[in-house]
Amino acid sequence: MSAQPDIVSLCDRIGRERLESVVREFHSRVLADPVLGHYFHAIPDIEDHVARFTEFWWIGMGGASTNPPDIDMIGKHQHLKISRSEMNRWLGLFSESIHELLPEELASQWIAMTASIARRLQGIVSD
Secondary structure, three states: OOOOOOOOOHHHHHOHHHHHHHHHHHHHHHHHOOOOHHHHHOOOOHHHHHHHHHHHHHHHOOOOOOOOOOOOHHHHHHOOOOOHHHHHHHHHHHHHHHHHHOOHHHHHHHHHHHHHHHHHHHHHOOO
């Protein structure tokens, strides 16, 4: 009987500190973006958003949380009337942030997850 290999979650391979660094890099890019910046400048507490965004990804990658946030992704974004081109721009900025700070193997796995999230949000895209 052979031993089962240990399965290490994506969050453990990336680590909490690097995950948060990616999230912060993305937020700095999107806040400076001429197309998407206004959405993020309208967030009353950007630090809370960064924390929730970090926790969302941490849990999504298999991490444990003692106080998971209540996240209604569709409900929170539906009123924004995001266009398909804006969604694609968001994905591009997030992918750039991930690629800049992570090795390719980890980056490609996280980017695959972002594509899945984007597919879930397609129902609220206006075009």
